[in-house]
Amino acid sequence: MAVIGVSGHSLRIDRIECGGHGVCAELLPELIELDEWGYPILRDTHVTAELLGHARRAVAACPVLAMRLDRVVRQKSGRT
Amino acid sequence: MTGIVQLAASGPSPLWYATRAGGTVALLLLTATVALGIAVGGRYEPRRGARFEIGALHRNLSVLTLVFLALHIVTAIADTFVNLGWLVAVVPFAASYRTFWLGLGTVAFDLMLAVAATSAVRLRLGQRRWKAVHWLGYAAWPVALFHAAGTGTDTRLSVQLALYAGCVAVVVAAVWWRLYRAGPGRLAARLWAGVAAAVVPVVLAMFLNWGPTQSGWAQRADGTGSASATSAASTFDNGRSVA
Amino acid sequence: MTSSPTTPASHVLEQPTGPYGTRLLQGWFTTGGAADLDEHLNRYGPPPLSRATGRGSVAPVIRAVEDAGLTGRGGAAFPTGRKLRTVAEGRGPAVVIANGMESEPASHKDETLLDLAPHLVLDGAALAAVAVGAEAVHLCLPRTRHHQIRALGEAVEHRRQRRLDPVPVHVHGLPHYYVSSEETSLVRWLNGGDARPSATPPRPFEKGVDRRPTLVDNVETLAHLALIARYGPAWFRGAGRPDAPGTTLVTLSGAVRTPGVYEVPMGLPLGEMLGTAGGSSQPLGAVLLGGFFGSWLPTDQVMSVPFTKNDLAALGAGPGAGVLVVLPRSACGLAETARVLAYLAANSARQCGPCRFGLPAVAEDFAALARGQADADLSHRLERRVGLLAGRGACRHPDGASRLAATALRAFADDVRHHLLSGPCAAAGGEPVLPVPDASVPQDHEWR
Numbered sequence: 001m002a003v004i005g006v007s008g009h010s011l012r013i014d015r016i017e018c019g020g021h022g023v024c025a026e027l028l029p030e031l032i033e034l035d036e037w038g039y040p041i042l043r044d045t046h047v048t049a050e051l052l053g054h055a056r057r058a059v060a061a062c063p064v065l066a067m068r069l070d071r072v073v074r075q076k077s078g079r080t
Numbered sequence: 081m082t083g084i085v086q087l088a089a090s091g092p093s094p095l096w097y098a099t100r101a102g103g104t105v106a107l108l109l110l111t112a113t114v115a116l117g118i119a120v121g122g123r124y125e126p127r128r129g130a131r132f133e134i135g136a137l138h139r140n141l142s143v144l145t146l147v148f149l150a151l152h153i154v155t156a157i158a159d160t161f162v163n164l165g166w167l168v169a170v171v172p173f174a175a176s177y178r179t180f181w182l183g184l185g186t187v188a189f190d191l192m193l194a195v196a197a198t199s200a201v202r203l204r205l206g207q208r209r210w211k212a213v214h215w216l217g218y219a220a221w222p223v224a225l226f227h228a229a230g231t232g233t234d235t236r237l238s239v240q241l242a243l244y245a246g247c248v249a250v251v252v253a254a255v256w257w258r259l260y261r262a263g264p265g266r267l268a269a270r271l272w273a274g275v276a277a278a279v280v281p282v283v284l285a286m287f288l289n290w291g292p293t294q295s296g297w298a299q300r301a302d303g304t305g306s307a308s309a310t311s312a313a314s315t316f317d318n319g320r321s322v323a
Numbered sequence: 324m325t326s327s328p329t330t331p332a333s334h335v336l337e338q339p340t341g342p343y344g345t346r347l348l349q350g351w352f353t354t355g356g357a358a359d360l361d362e363h364l365n366r367y368g369p370p371p372l373s374r375a376t377g378r379g380s381v382a383p384v385i386r387a388v389e390d391a392g393l394t395g396r397g398g399a400a401f402p403t404g405r406k407l408r409t410v411a412e413g414r415g416p417a418v419v420i421a422n423g424m425e426s427e428p429a430s431h432k433d434e435t436l437l438d439l440a441p442h443l444v445l446d447g448a449a450l451a452a453v454a455v456g457a458e459a460v461h462l463c464l465p466r467t468r469h470h471q472i473r474a475l476g477e478a479v480e481h482r483r484q485r486r487l488d489p490v491p492v493h494v495h496g497l498p499h500y501y502v503s504s505e506e507t508s509l510v511r512w513l514n515g516g517d518a519r520p521s522a523t524p525p526r527p528f529e530k531g532v533d534r535r536p537t538l539v540d541n542v543e544t545l546a547h548l549a550l551i552a553r554y555g556p557a558w559f560r561g562a563g564r565p566d567a568p569g570t571t572l573v574t575l576s577g578a579v580r581t582p583g584v585y586e587v588p589m590g591l592p593l594g595e596m597l598g599t600a601g602g603s604s605q606p607l608g609a610v611l612l613g614g615f616f617g618s619w620l621p622t623d624q625v626m627s628v629p630f631t632k633n634d635l636a637a638l639g640a641g642p643g644a645g646v647l648v649v650l651p652r653s654a655c656g657l658a659e660t661a662r663v664l665a666y667l668a669a670n671s672a673r674q675c676g677p678c679r680f681g682l683p684a685v686a687e688d689f690a691a692l693a694r695g696q697a698d699a700d701l702s703h704r705l706e707r708r709v710g711l712l713a714g715r716g717a718c719r720h721p722d723g724a725s726r727l728a729a730t731a732l733r734a735f736a737d738d739v740r741h742h743l744l745s746g747p748c749a750a751a752g753g754e755p756v757l758p759v760p761d762a763s764v765p766q767d768h769e770w771r
Contacts, residue, residue: 014522015675015717017207023131035711039676042715061132065207 007073009047011055013040017066024067027058095159100233102152103185104243107228109145110192111247113138114221115254122258139199146196149189178301181230188224191216221251222280229284230301235292244288248281339554344562345586346570347546351439360481363442369487370446371552375453381408382454388548390556392568397422397504397541398616398644400632403548406538410455410528413536417457419490420513420532421448423464423471423542424497424504427614428666428760429646432572433542435584437464437471440546441478445492447545450552452490455538460492462542463509465499472496498770501615501670505718506539508672517770519672520718541644543572563589567631571642575600577649577756578607587630594626596647605651609734611757613643615663616723619656619734622649639730648757655750657738660731661686661693662759667724669762672770677712677721684708685728692739695747702743705732 011031020038030051032040047055047069059067116138157164164182168175170190173183198205198213225247234240255277259270291297341349350358350366358366375384389404410417421444425433437444448460462479464472472494479492495513497503503518510531512518531537540548547569551559560568567589573596576582580601587596593610597603607622618640628634635641650656664686671678688705691697709732712725732739741748 015677015715016520016522018676020676021131023135026132035676035681037676037680039680039715041711060203061135063135065202065210 007071008049009052009055010045010070010072011042011047011059012045012068012070013042014066014068017064019064019066021063023061023063024058027061028054030054032058093159093161095155096161098155099152099159102148102155103228104234104240106145106148106152107224107247108243109141109148110221110224111250113141113145114217115250116141117217118251118254119257122262142192142196142199146192149192153189178231181227181301184223184227185231188220188227191220191223195220225280225284226287229288229292235288236297241288241293244284248284252277252281339550339558340561343586344570344588346550346562347436347440347443347543347572348586357439358442360442360478360485363440367443367446367549367553370449370549372450372453372489374552375450377411377454381411384450384454384548384552385411387551387556391551391559392556392566393544393547393551393559394567394632395541396543396547396571396645398427398613398641400642403540403544406528406540407451407454410457410536410538413455413528415535417452417455417536417538418532419448419452419455419457419460420506420509420527420537420539421445421460421462421542421545422504422506422509422539423462424499424509425465425644426499426501426504426670427616427644427646428758429576429611429614429648430574430644432574432584432645434468434471436543436546436572437475441475442482443546443549444542445475445478445482445488446549446552447540447542447547448492449488449490450548451538451540451545455536457490457538459490459532460488461509461513461532462492462494463497463513464494465503466496467499468496498765500672500765500770501667502672502718502720503770505720507718509539510537512771517672519674519770520720522717564629564631566590566633567629571630571645573630573645573647575647575649576758577611577647578603578605578651579649580604590629590631590634592627592629593647596630597626597649603649605653608650608652608654609656611648611650611659612640612646614646614648615667615727616719617641617643617646618726618730619650619660620730621734639726650756653750654753654756655693655738655748656731656735657689657742658693658747658751658753659755659757660727660735661689662755662762663757664689664724664728666759666762667720667727669764671720672718673764675716675721677715681708681712681715682721682724685712685724689728689731692742693747693751695742695745695751697743702739 018039020034020040022034022038022040024040025032025034028051031043031047033043035041055069059065059069116134120134120138153169156162157166157169162177164175164177168182168186170186170193172186172190173179174186175182194213195217198210202210225244229235229244255273259274262270291300339349340346342352345352350362354362371384374387375382377383377385385404385407388407389402391404393403394400395403395406423433423437423444425431445462448462451457452460462475464475466472476494479488479494482488482492497509497512498518500518502508502520503512505520506527507521507523508518510527511521513532527537527539529536531539547559563569570586570588572584572586574584575597579597580603582600585596585599587599593612609619609621610625612618612620612625612635618638620638620640625638628638630642632642650659664682668678668683668686671682673679685705685708688701688708692701692705705728709725709728712721712728715721738748742751
């Protein structure tokens with residue numbers, strides 16, 4: 001399939017800043033769950049358009065601002 | 081609150097009562113905001129659920145504090161009985177009326193404004209700078225408390241004194257709770273927090289005993305102000321503080 | 324020591340390749356001692372700095388390193404030429420860090436190289452500095468190796484007197500914990516902080532020491548660079564394989580007759596590599612490839628596998644820093660792994676969740692398994708916890724520990740069953756094979 005430029009957002013966690021507060025998992029359970037010590041497990045770094053609003057809210061709500069939402073233009077083949 | 085209602089019925093200007101009520105409610109809200117911030121700040125064990133709600137409560141309480149502060153300040157300035165310019169709202173110790181004690185209120189307001197403004201742009205500011213400013217919240221609370229005790233027309237009411245005592249108790253309890261959960265490490269910081277939490281109530285009690293609860297505080301309150309305090313202001317004041 | 328014969332090609336030196344196909348260790352094989360500056364200059368001449376200046380375009384030495392196909396010898400095997408080019412293209416003056424930290428306890432190759440051929444490393448650092456437009460070189464060594472810090476300080480001083488180095492070279496002694504050799508740890512320490520990893524991006528090549536583009540290369544990589552600058556990419560490719568050219572230093576230990584540091588061509592089958600260390604001294608159980616961050620592999624699977632990144636990747640392993648530890652059949656792989664995991668847990672920077680909680684928990688589970696004191700849930704719990712370590716730290720520490728634990732559970736699957744069902748094996752309490760240092764947790768101030 002043709003390779004097309006797909007713009008989107010990707011989620012990144014600063015693991016040193018992260019204190020395991022767990023707010024992100026409350027606000028974005030679609031992408032984030034917590035391990036047994038309360039630290040986030042990122043299921044997928046790619047944020048779909050439907051989840052973008054939730055992701056933004058999760059980023060803003062992090063008590064230590066350990067999450068970033070980066071704009072990416074990625075080369076993605078037709079099949080996902 | 082019955083005392084305030086009675087006072088409202090006998091007082092000369094509704095604005096003045098709005099100022100006092102607004103200030104008192106703002107102090108209660110500020111206390112709730114600060115105590116919540118202290119109690120849930122830090123992170124010591126995995127916590128499930130309600131993290132976001134507590135954060136939202138902290139933020140909403142702080143916004144509500146600012147709303148009542150706005151009422152407190154606007155009504156105080158709008159009330160023509162005491163001549164206060166708009167500058168007094170943001171420039172500390174610029175008032176002719178009870179310069180020092182009112183100035184404390186302005187200082188607390190400025191600190192809260194700084195905390196609120198930086199919180200609004202927290203994402204752009206970055207965590208470190210935001211947090212450095214956010215620490216000012218800890219300073220705003222005792223300053224506001226002393227402003228209330230020193231300027232507050234109602235300080236001599238036992239209901240008002242009970243409210244102050246309640247505010248102090250809540251914040252001290254929050255500090256203790258935080259220290260209890262903190263565990264080892266950062267000994268110096270924990271010691272300072274403990275000492276500060278103990279000093280504020282003691283100093284406040286001594287101050288209340290020495291000043292506002294004694295007769296003649298109205299004149300002394302003006303006297304402790306800076307040179308900009310004018311005698312004209314004190315004459316206004318005499319009529320006020322007997323209430 | 325054996326190695327495939329290499330083509331002697333030289334325009335500067337009679338024999339750029341020494342006995343047994345050695346290059347970096349040629350001097351030692353010729354003289355039997357460490358090379359001082361005079362001997363180094365007699366053998367190699369001064370570093371060809373003119374080939375490192377690009378005058379506006381890419382320096383010839385960078386193109387030579389790219390053509391040579393040199394990859395980093397510190398563990399990640401990243402193409403060195405690409406890294407050089409990226410730093411050279413960065414904005415403003417750059418910085419070069421020569422990484423001689425070697426925090427891997429089972430590796431001794433950097434220490435050996437710095438002892439025997441310090442001026443090859445310093446030549447490489449000088450050439451790299453000119454090639455990327457750096458104003459300073461920082462040589463980072465473990466604080467605990469006093470003799471080496473002193474020796475390298477003297478070597479730098481001798482070069483200064485002869486005006487060999489175009490930029491100042493600073494020798495530093497850093498805290499020596501497992502994660503201190505990570506490139507962001509070096510940058511953070513040189514910037515006045517702890518020798519603990521930082522979050523990336525930005526990576527050092529973008530923003531490193533004093534926020535400048537910073538080239539961090541392993542000392543062995545720089546020594547190869549010094550030879551490539553002199554003898555060219557074709558000579559370098561005379562050893563090894565087209566997809567994995569050159570020679571590499573390896574540390575062979577465990578159940579081999581003559582453990583030590585050897586220089587072997589890339590792509591040498593692991594069985595032959597063990598042959599260079601005199602072959603096995605006992606019946607073999609498994610090999611640990613890549614050190615404490617490495618993979619346990621059953622011996623019978625690996626003897627014919629060539630030592631290249633691609634061939635090892637097919638087994639879920641990697642060359643790492645060239646560490647190969649052979650475990651005799653008489654030893655308990657689970658007990659060995661438990662000790663290594665305890666060390667890795669203690670030596671983490673304790674900055675991220677997985678290293679503060681996950682790794683210590685995995686180490687405890689593994690210790691219980693090795694002692695034969697596993698509870699009913701241990702097997703599942705361990706599998707889940709090991710699976711959750713990788714990719715969730717600022718650096719690769721949890722990933723490495725996870726790989727070690729996961730490959731141990733696979734390679735010693737029979738032992739795991741035995742330990743779970745009928746308690747520890749007889750070997751579990753025996754003499755340890757792997758050289759695991761003390762697993763005490765560093766205090767906060769000790770990271771400075």
